[in-house]
Amino acid sequence: MSRLEAAQERRAEAGVPGSGPPQASDVLLEVRNLRTYFHVMDGTVRAVDGVDFKINRGGTLGLVGESGCGKSVTAHAIMRLIETPPGEIAEGEIWFDGRDLLTLSDEEMREIRGGDIAMIFQEPMTSLNPVFTVGDQISEAVRLHQKVSAREARDRAIESLRLVGLSAPERRVRQYPHELSGGMRQRVLIAMALSCSPKLLIADEPTTALDVTIQAQILELINDVQAQTGTALLLITHDLAVVAETVQTLAVMYAGRIVETGSVEEVLLNPRMPYTQGLLNSIPGEKKRGKALSAIEGVVPSPFRMPPGCKFQPRCPHQWERCTMEPDLLEVGRSERRARCWLQAPGEIERRRTYDLAAAATVRDVIG
Amino acid sequence: MIKYIIRRALQAIPVLLGISLVTYFILLIAPGGPTGRFAQNPNITAAQIEAFKRRWGLDQPIPIQYCRWLGVCGDKPFLINALPGGTFELAGLKIDLPGGDNGILHGDFGYSITDGRPVVDVIAERLPPTLILSGTAWVIWIIIAFLAGMYAAVRCYSLFDSALTIFNYVGFSLPTFWLGIVLIQLFSAPPLKWFPVGGMWTTRTVPPFGTERYWDFFWAQPFTALYDLGTHLVLPVVTLVVVNIAFDSRFVRASMLDALGQDFVKTARAKGVPERRVVFKHALRNAMLPVVTNIGLEIPFLFTGAVVTETIFSWPGMGREFINAVGHFDYPVLMGILLITSVFVVFANLLADVVYVIVDPRVKFD
Ligand SMILES: Nc1ncnc2c1ncn2[C@@H]1O[C@H](COP(=O)(O)OP(=O)(O)OP(=O)(O)O)[C@@H](O)[C@H]1O
Numbered sequence: 001m002s003r004l005e006a007a008q009e010r011r012a013e014a015g016v017p018g019s020g021p022p023q024a025s026d027v028l029l030e031v032r033n034l035r036t037y038f039h040v041m042d043g044t045v046r047a048v049d050g051v052d053f054k055i056n057r058g059g060t061l062g063l064v065g066e067s068g069c070g071k072s073v074t075a076h077a078i079m080r081l082i083e084t085p086p087g088e089i090a091e092g093e094i095w096f097d098g099r100d101l102l103t104l105s106d107e108e109m110r111e112i113r114g115g116d117i118a119m120i121f122q123e124p125m126t127s128l129n130p131v132f133t134v135g136d137q138i139s140e141a142v143r144l145h146q147k148v149s150a151r152e153a154r155d156r157a158i159e160s161l162r163l164v165g166l167s168a169p170e171r172r173v174r175q176y177p178h179e180l181s182g183g184m185r186q187r188v189l190i191a192m193a194l195s196c197s198p199k200l201l202i203a204d205e206p207t208t209a210l211d212v213t214i215q216a217q218i219l220e221l222i223n224d225v226q227a228q229t230g231t232a233l234l235l236i237t238h239d240l241a242v243v244a245e246t247v248q249t250l251a252v253m254y255a256g257r258i259v260e261t262g263s264v265e266e267v268l269l270n271p272r273m274p275y276t277q278g279l280l281n282s283i284p285g286e287k288k289r290g291k292a293l294s295a296i297e298g299v300v301p302s303p304f305r306m307p308p309g310c311k312f313q314p315r316c317p318h319q320w321e322r323c324t325m326e327p328d329l330l331e332v333g334r335s336e337r338r339a340r341c342w343l344q345a346p347g348e349i350e351r352r353r354t355y356d357l358a359a360a361a362t363v364r365d366v367i368g
Numbered sequence: 369m370i371k372y373i374i375r376r377a378l379q380a381i382p383v384l385l386g387i388s389l390v391t392y393f394i395l396l397i398a399p400g401g402p403t404g405r406f407a408q409n410p411n412i413t414a415a416q417i418e419a420f421k422r423r424w425g426l427d428q429p430i431p432i433q434y435c436r437w438l439g440v441c442g443d444k445p446f447l448i449n450a451l452p453g454g455t456f457e458l459a460g461l462k463i464d465l466p467g468g469d470n471g472i473l474h475g476d477f478g479y480s481i482t483d484g485r486p487v488v489d490v491i492a493e494r495l496p497p498t499l500i501l502s503g504t505a506w507v508i509w510i511i512i513a514f515l516a517g518m519y520a521a522v523r524c525y526s527l528f529d530s531a532l533t534i535f536n537y538v539g540f541s542l543p544t545f546w547l548g549i550v551l552i553q554l555f556s557a558p559p560l561k562w563f564p565v566g567g568m569w570t571t572r573t574v575p576p577f578g579t580e581r582y583w584d585f586f587w588a589q590p591f592t593a594l595y596d597l598g599t600h601l602v603l604p605v606v607t608l609v610v611v612n613i614a615f616d617s618r619f620v621r622a623s624m625l626d627a628l629g630q631d632f633v634k635t636a637r638a639k640g641v642p643e644r645r646v647v648f649k650h651a652l653r654n655a656m657l658p659v660v661t662n663i664g665l666e667i668p669f670l671f672t673g674a675v676v677t678e679t680i681f682s683w684p685g686m687g688r689e690f691i692n693a694v695g696h697f698d699y700p701v702l703m704g705i706l707l708i709t710s711v712f713v714v715f716a717n718l719l720a721d722v723v724y725v726i727v728d729p730r731v732k733f734d
Pocket residue numbers: 038040045047065066067068069070071072073074083086087238303
């Protein structure tokens with residue numbers, strides 16, 4: 001029995017509150033206490049270490065954070081595409097549409113992949129199979145999830161290529177990936193993801209590998225199809241400018257945990273966690289023209305030598321003794337607004353005041 | 369595609385010419401020479417050796433010898449001789465062609481110094497046994513290499529993978545002659561005596577392979593004939609398979625592993641392709657690309673044969689004939705075999721290139 005199964009059993013026996021599908025029916029995806037570890041030569045990498053978030057039907061969530069903080073691993077865990085070994089989903093629940101994905105059989109999960117949940121990846125250049133035509137690859141996705149003839153599948157492929165704005169889709173279906181540019185390939189991948197009308201689209205840094213003008217087009221496309229089809233969207237990126245224009249809610253990740261969540265405006269205009277403030281600080285803004293961009297001091301801690309307590313504490317300018325204890329995701333103000341920082345604890349008004357001043361200055365600099 | 373093949377075939381001509389030149393001169397500087405076989409024989413006089421040289425044209429200057437061997441020089445004038453020769457019949461009309469009829473350009477590889485037979489006949493006689501032995505071994509080791517390599521890649525670092533690695537390592541390091549002899553010791557010698565010690569047919573029971581009598585026997589008793597051939601094949605085939613499987617199975621494993629780690633495999637999984645199809649369709653098609661080239665380049669082996677294996681198991685094929693020819697300073701046979709080998713290598717390269725274009729849409733004929 002795997003560690004996950006053991007945890008599931010323990011939970012069921014204890015009747016832990018919070019188990020079971022989400023109460024609110026408009027919640028499409030709810031991830032609870034997700035932990036994904038990699039057992040490698042030097043030890044265990046806790047790539048995702050207790051992540052919780054929700055996405056409503058048709059809703060959009062942005063997941064941001066520095067490289068290596070566990071964004072892709074979270075997405076892969078939702079798709080159950082973690083390679084085992086060395087990876088392992090050690091604990092957690094992933095409620096999707098009333099079912100816990102972690103309890104499904106491989107076959108049930110396979111039907112969900114590409115059907116109810118579709119995913120697009122960071123590398124459009126290499127994410128399409130070079131030896132099959134674009135049409136074959138989209139049709140394959142269609143036929144895996146719907147009982148349609150080859151001809152119908154091909155028509156669907158053409159239709160979805162048209163949806164993502166590729167010119168002459170009838171000709172494109174017969175082309176091979178190498179005949180298309182990077183931007184066009186990403187459109188093909190989006191078309192493939194949308195071909196089965198998924199309820200949730202996971203986009204893992206869909207624009208990172210593209211040049212800036214194409215980036216804007218692809219984002220706009222994702223925005224458009226999301227609005228048109230009503231698909232929920234989980235957008236992973238490390239670019240705050242990207243999420244600001246695309247999603248409603250934002251979750252900031254650091255060292256395998258969510259450190260701050262809330263609506264995009266709230267988080268970006270009123271960051272409650274020094275890490276988020278640091279991220280904002282490092283984007284170029286109007287007021288900062290001519291000045292050096294300030295990067296966050298220090299480096300991401302090694303997965304094998306995590307500091308005690310708050311994982312951001314060694315790099316945090318506001319750090320004090322209390323930070324050596326692990327903070328919870330504390331509610332701040334309104335509901336669904338949370339930050340994992342002792343500054344937000346009830347008794348810390350004095351410290352909070354100095355921090356808020358610094359944060360406000362940062363936001364002013366960025367917004368201009 | 370036809371245009372591409374024709375162009376590549378034309379490009380092969382200078383290559384082959386170069387190869388013929390190189391083989392010719394390498395053999396020339398090798399110690400011994402065509403008269404080397406008389407060196408140890410005290411009964412042969414200098415005059416006899418002179419007569420031998422004159423008879424075989426060895427008294428001519430080297431360039432003339434090469435030129436005659438090629439067929440550019442001969443009875444007809446220089447260069448004209450290279451054109452097609454003999455007579456040609458068209459609608460009852462007999463046309464005398466201007467060219468000569470000697471030299472490899474006219475399909476004349478000369479005569480064996482040892483027994484005076486045309487080299488072409490010698491090769492034609494030795495080729496089928498080699499094709500049978502090498503072909504059987506090749507097919508078997510490719511199939512096993514594929515299955516084992518793929519399985520090892522899908523279950524990489526598993527027990528099977530490690531076992532295969534060890535097997536490959538051992539197989540690759542074993543000297544062929546040693547393995548062959550050990551197999552003979554184990555399975556052909558008493559007490560087991562399961563398989564014949566060597567040869568291709570059981571003398572006295574079965575007529576020599578390739579003769580008319582053999583085929584009469586074959587059609588009269590096909591099962592006996594095949595069984596007899598089969599028992600003679602087992603040990604040499606096993607030897608060849610064990611020794612050669614390592615390279616190909618490592619190659620298949622590596623390309624498969626590479627393909628399985630590619631992003632498009634992740635895409636395929638993410639769109640719900642069943643794992644079996646991920647492996648056999650998406651990854652395998654891509655893993656095939658380098659493998660196809662590699663297999664293509666192994667084709668010449670089918671014709672040239674395995675020198676050591678054929679020698680140990682007294683298999684009457686090209687490889688053993690080559691060793692014989694070396695031992696007897698039989699230069700025309702040596703030259704013939706070397707040149708034919710190069711033709712097959714060039715041809716196999718061309719074939720591999722053509723197949724590559726067919727299986728990989730990214731590569732174009734140009
Ligand atoms: N197959 C694996 N084996 C071992 N460790 C892994 C594996 N995959 C991911 N990790 C570890 O998990 C951590 C999180 O990786 P992840 O890919 O989720 O980062 P990310 O947030 O997506 O970063 P990026 O912005 O660079 O894509 C990293 O520290 C990485 O070393």
